Amino acid sequence: MGYKILFCSDSLIIDGVTSYVLHVGTALSREGHQVAVLGRWAGKGFQSRYREEGIKVIQCPSLTVGNRWFDKKAREFDPDVIMTDSRRSFPLATRLKRILDRPVVTYFLDHLEKTDKPGRDVPSLVKWSDAWAGAENPILQTLPRHSSGTPIMKLPRPLDTAVRATPLPPKNPFVITCFGRLSGYKTPGMIYLMEHMEELKEAIPSASITVVGGGGWRLLKFRQMAASINRKMGEQCVNVVGTKPDPRPWIDRSNAICAASTSAIESILSQKPTVCFASYWMGHATPENLDQVVRSYFGERGGIGHFKKDPSLLKHIIPTLAEIYRSYGTDRSVEDLVTIRERLTPKFSSRETVDCFEEIMKLFKA
Numbered sequence: 001m002g003y004k005i006l007f008c009s010d011s012l013i014i015d016g017v018t019s020y021v022l023h024v025g026t027a028l029s030r031e032g033h034q035v036a037v038l039g040r041w042a043g044k045g046f047q048s049r050y051r052e053e054g055i056k057v058i059q060c061p062s063l064t065v066g067n068r069w070f071d072k073k074a075r076e077f078d079p080d081v082i083m084t085d086s087r088r089s090f091p092l093a094t095r096l097k098r099i100l101d102r103p104v105v106t107y108f109l110d111h112l113e114k115t116d117k118p119g120r121d122v123p124s125l126v127k128w129s130d131a132w133a134g135a136e137n138p139i140l141q142t143l144p145r146h147s148s149g150t151p152i153m154k155l156p157r158p159l160d161t162a163v164r165a166t167p168l169p170p171k172n173p174f175v176i177t178c179f180g181r182l183s184g185y186k187t188p189g190m191i192y193l194m195e196h197m198e199e200l201k202e203a204i205p206s207a208s209i210t211v212v213g214g215g216g217w218r219l220l221k222f223r224q225m226a227a228s229i230n231r232k233m234g235e236q237c238v239n240v241v242g243t244k245p246d247p248r249p250w251i252d253r254s255n256a257i258c259a260a261s262t263s264a265i266e267s268i269l270s271q272k273p274t275v276c277f278a279s280y281w282m283g284h285a286t287p288e289n290l291d292q293v294v295r296s297y298f299g300e301r302g303g304i305g306h307f308k309k310d311p312s313l314l315k316h317i318i319p320t321l322a323e324i325y326r327s328y329g330t331d332r333s334v335e336d337l338v339t340i341r342e343r344l345t346p347k348f349s350s351r352e353t354v355d356c357f358e359e360i361m362k363l364f365k366a
Contacts, residue, residue, distance in 0.1 A: 002033035003361060006079035008096065009039030010088035012047060012059055014214065014243050015181065016109055017085045019262055020135065020157055022046050026053040027158040027350040028357060036077050038070055039089070046245055066095040074100060081105060081361065086112070086132075090120040094128040103130035103364045107155055108139050112146055122146050131363055133356075136297060153360045157262065158350035165271040165341060166252045171328050172206040176321060177254040179247065179263035182215025182222055186278045188307040189258060190222075192314040194238055197229050203322035207237070212250050214243030256324050258317070264298035268344055271337045273324045274298075280306050281313040284320050287339045294347065 005028060007021045025035045036056035047057050058073045065088075074096050082104045084093035090106065097104050106129040112122070125132075126148045133155035134140040143152050169175070178190045190211060193200065200207050211222060219242055226238040244250060247266055251257065257267040260278035267274040268285055276282035276293055280303030285293045296302040305313045327333045 002028075002031065003080045004034045004078060005036070006074060006077055006082050006096070006102075007035070007037040008082060008084040008089040008092045009037050010065055010092065011040045011042035012037070012045040012057070013042050014045050014245060016262065017087075017089070018046050020085075020107070020109055021083075022049055022053070022055075023157050023159060023162055024155065024353055024357075025050065025055045026161070027353045029054045030161075030350070031354045036079070038074060038077075039092070040065070044243075044245070049245055065089075065092045071096070071099050081364070083107065085109060086125060087120055090125065090128075094119065094124070097128055104128055105131045105133055105153075105155075105360055107133040107135070108143060109135060111139055111142060126150055131360055133360065138295075138297075138301065151363055153356065153363075155356050155360065156353050157348060158353040159262070159265050159269055159348035160345050161350055163248055163251065163266045163270045165269070165338075168272070168329060168334070168337075169253060169255055171255065171325070174204050174207045174255045174325055174328075175210060175253060176200075176207060176256050176258060177210045177212060177250055179250075179257065179259040179267075180213045180261075180278060182211075182213050182218040186260070187215075187218075188279060188311075189277045189281070189314065189317055191225075193258070193317055194222075194225060194229060196318060197233060197237060200318050200321070201233070201237070203318055204325045207321075207325075209238045210250065210254070211238070211240040212242075212244050212247065255328065256321055258321075260298050261300035264300075265344070265348060268298075269341055269348070271341050273328070273333070273337065275317065275320055275324070277303065277307075277317070279308065280304075281316060283316065284324060285340060287336055287343070290340050290343060294344075 021037055029035045038058040040062045041059040050057050082093050082096055082102050084090050084106055086106050086108045093104050131151045133153045135157045180186045222240045226240045229238045230236050251270045256273045258275045264274050264276045274285045276285055276299035278300050280299045282296050282299035282303035
């Protein structure tokens with residue numbers, strides 16, 4: 001008989017935390033555990049995908065992180081364990097721990113920072129957590145200095161069943177898809193690519209850019225920029241589509257993908273040419289540099305350099321895409337895509353996630 005697992009979510013928007021819940025929750029649900037996610041409704045997110053995977057969605061509009069309705073629904077679900085991220089959802093988890101007296105597992109998807117807010121400061125994270133968990137070794141390695149003896153466990157993000165390898169589309173038109181939240185931190189490369197559309201067209205005449213990602217007012221700014229570029233170019237060569245709950249159709253139609261973090265992993269596992277960058281420049285993921293790409297978390301946490309500190313790195317983006325275009329579909333390039341997918345798949349295994357979760361639950365059986 002499986003466990004009953006309740007994930008807390010500050011708001012059911014599409015971001016790195018809710019996608020982690022989707023991926024981990026899916027692996028656990030498919031293993032036979034009962035999984036639910038509880039949180040504030042803040043618009044369309046992963047709700048449909050949660051339900052497709054048998055994950056119960058408990059949501060309502062709320063001005064506060066917690067409320068009595070959430071308390072009631074959590075009691076009805078009666079979880080064996082409460083799962084929460086270390087930031088926005090943590091106050092909800094501590095509230096439910098007081099009510100339900102269930103263990104709390106706090107997972108860290110980023111380095112321990114932004115802990116100045118009461119209720120999610122380090123002493124609170126220690127006091128109210130029964131275990132800490134992390135998906136990435138670099139983050140896990142930094143936690144012991146803060147944990148005050150709290151058990152620290154690995155809980156990797158499983159992606160082996162989230163996407164599948166798909167055939168490469170025809171070389172022309174050459175669709176370049178940029179994935180990522182539209183923020184000042186993550187988008188310097190996207191903006192550079194859009195602003196240099198003429199140069200991109202000189203290198204790849206059939207090129208177009210699709211931007212997949214949301215970001216409040218920045219989405220409007222990006223759409224205005226795209227409209228201006230399209231008028232200037234006399235064609236619809238930049239398309240800003242906003243947030244999409246399911247990246248797979250957008251990956252499938254792409255000839256090359258620019259992304260970092262989870263989106264880059266999904267792209268590589270889909271067997272698509274992938275250029276890794278967010279605020280860091282990592283470059284084209286190849287068999288030769290894959291270890292470095294993984295250590296940088298696909299351009300999310302490190303890389304060859306930082307665009308803000310060295311803006312000249314932006315000039316590498318178009319030549320890199322042009323080289324992908326030149327070799328696109330050749331036997332060697334396809335072999336490389338297969339090789340890096342095969343090497344990467346074991347690092348994001350659903351089986352490992354399930355095994356790690358079951359090791360965490362052993363902590364609470366004493």
